Amino acid sequence: MEIIIDSLENIDAVAKTFAGHMGDSKVFAFYGNMGAGKTTFIKALCRYMGVDDVITSPTFSIVNEYHCAEDCGIIYHFDFYRIKKLDEVYDMGYEEYFYSGSLCFIEWPELIEDLLPEDALKVTIEETESGARVVRF
Template sequence: MEWTVNNVDEWQLVADQVAQSLEYNILLLKGNLGAGKTTFTKYLLNTLGSKDEVSSPTYAIVNEYSVNQGSIFHFDLYRMKTIEEVYDIGIDEYLDNAWLCIIEWPEIYAPEFTGVPHHEMLIENSDTGRKVIFK
């Protein structure tokens, strides 16, 4: 699926369609700084029924949210320098016990997703907004 997002309110359509399309419990979010990864996550969590205040996990590394289906863990691996640091936060346990894991900046851990069913979303800045690709 692909969208063009020209204003913040258009994230709702993206979130609605992604929520209906989730098949796996892992969603990797890729894009430059300021592309809209956390903004999208706010809309998605709201769509999924979370009543929690959603914030970027940049410093906490992981935030937990609750929905009727179970726990959602929102990761930001931007500051992780090695795959060992990712293991040290206990990512495997989160992945095994979550209804959904949303992972921003997953590149450091990407090799571990080879052969593991997951979704990917790429958000690219353009002159007029953002191009969003979900697979």
């Protein structure tokens, strides 16, 4: 599927559409260049799901935990941009998160590709020449 984010004004509508197509998937791997809008889209998705917490990029903490008001429990938001070795991911206990049954939104999954669950849904976000974003999954 492909969804276009024409501007920040319609990102919430796109998050709603995306959420409607998430199905039973729990782990979502968000691919895209720096500045493509991965964090911004995940923030919109979390807002749509009823997260009242401050939603920030977990670049330095690697993982943020949000509590969802829409009966989806906990959402884990990962950013593996700063990971230098897979040992760091093993040490943080990634399996407890990825196989918890909670939603996991992962930025920079290409750095831990071998550790992703087989059923992880791959999502790409690309910027077009016009500045719009294309979300594919």
